[in-house]
Amino acid sequence: MNSPLGRTDDAPRRTPAEPPALREPRHVPLAHVVRGGAIEGVHHGSVVVLAADGRVQFQAGDIDVACYPRSALKPVQAVGLLRAGLPLDGELLSLTAASHSGRRRHLDGARRILDRAGLTEADLRNTPDLPYGAAERDAWLRDGGEPTRLAQNCSGKHAAMLLTARLRGWSLEDYLDPAHPLQRLIADTVEDLTGQRVARVSVDGCGAPLFSVSLRGLATAAARIASGAMDTPEGRVAAALRAHPDMASGPDRDVARLMRAVPGLIAKDGFEGVQIAALPDGRAVAVKIADGADRARMPVTAAALAHCGIDPGVLAEFATTPVYGGGAAIGGVHPTDALAHPPPAPPTRTEEPRKTPRHDCHRSSPRTRSAR
Secondary structure (H helix, E strand, C coil): CCCCCCCCCCCCCCCCECCCECCCCCCEEEEEEEECCEEEEEEEEEEEEECCCCCEEEEECCCCECECCHHHHHHHHHHHHHHCCCCCCHHHHHHHCCCCCCCHHHHHHHHHHHHHCCCCHHHCCCCCECCCCHHHHHHHHHCCCCCECCCCCCHHHHHHHHHHHHHHCCCCCCCCCCCCHHHHHHHHHHHHHHCECCCCEEECCCCCEEECECHHHHHHHHHHHHCCCCCCHHHHHHHHHHHCCCCCCCCCCHHHHHHHHCCCCEEEEECCCEEEEECCCCCEEEEEECCCCHHHHHHHHHHHHHCCCCCHHHHHHHCCEEEEECCEEEEEEEECHHHCCCCCCCCCCCCCCCCCCCCCCCCCCCCCCCCC
């Protein structure tokens, strides 16, 4: 039976907590821009790491202030579309949650979704743009291409929104209106998965409604998707991203490479320096770079994932962004000490019994790792 908001799944809905605060974030330094051995710049931001049981294992900055997740929210939106009856899985579901690079397979995939709805590119209401991928954009311009709705990186999501609206008998022209039943259901899904009410609704770059939540809530949503059972909307989205990371971005993009490097990981980036990543057991991270700098996003994310127990060697290629001078790498963007992973506690040494009694005033207990 459908819910008042049009849900087709039977999963119980969580009661969301109060919305996060709307105020100036209390960000902290998260990344240094190092050139020739000197710190040239500092990127501030906030980051949260959740343990498998949902508790905060590590945090830096302001994880409870409201922020816009931008495209990092797309996996959550995809869950909302599945709850409304979107009949997609596999690569087309991955494309639904994508900020794609604009490769031919991405554009063809968006057309396939539109075809299933009996619609065309003319029915899309996203903002026309050039392909997002640098190589794809350059090739597009060399061929005389102009901005189109299909080439814009959110066309898969918009095509899936139209398909869902068509199958439910909802109006198509206004599918981006926050009052549309489709967008109301997506907002309900955002609150359900993040566990908190939306603080503010705005408009994303593509024209779709954008919902403001906290980093803690965003990481919680990522964890619930990554750990979802295979027969749930959450699990279906996670499976699609894991199986088709290139469809969710592009083969040379850092999020796709990260998902290929860490088995079971799902990851999604967003404009203005936002990143989520989560593992099948519910460990998750969420990152916000205050100034929106993309170059700091992945080094901070890699440092946060080390707190989840991922081998730093696996994360090495993501741990820094090169800084160039004269065409050569002469430095990099590195996480600050605020993100340093605490070393493991040293093993307790077993001593042979002494023949003479000890007269220590006190004995030091072994050091333990504290939750940060």
